[in-house]
Amino acid sequence: TLMFGAHAGKRSGQEIELWYKSLVEFVIENNVKATCVEVDCQKVLGSEAAWKYRIQMKKDLPNTRQINVFHLDDGKKGLDRMIEFSDYIAVSVPELRAAGKKNYTSEIANYIKNKKPSIDIHLLGCTEMKLLKQYHYAMP
16 A cells, blocks of 8 residues: 555655556456455545545446545544445554554444444454454454
8 A cells, every 4th residue: 555565655646646547447457356445545645635535436436345444544533434435444453553552453443343333344454363353253
């Protein structure tokens, strides 16, 4: 993603736009039937820019399931908005761990499921068997 991993770091709005367009083009041209992860650019461009891409992706890829990624930058209001908008949310476990809030994973996952029991949850970057067993309803 743009926020974590090998390609994380400072990016311009133009680079993110190119990233988005390339992702959509690839999915359409290759008739990809997989779930797509949103352009989670919160740390780079802010949460509202991420919303612009979320909404646009639903329009551009109406038959492709989308994972929206919750980051601390989104805050509680952003999480509530995401729960309402989404049917699949990822929680960035490495981000929580790096922020010293690893235990917050359970609060977030339970909060999401309590607000919308039908929603799917992915514990993004989670490699801890204890957490995976504890949140068996979350897709690893």
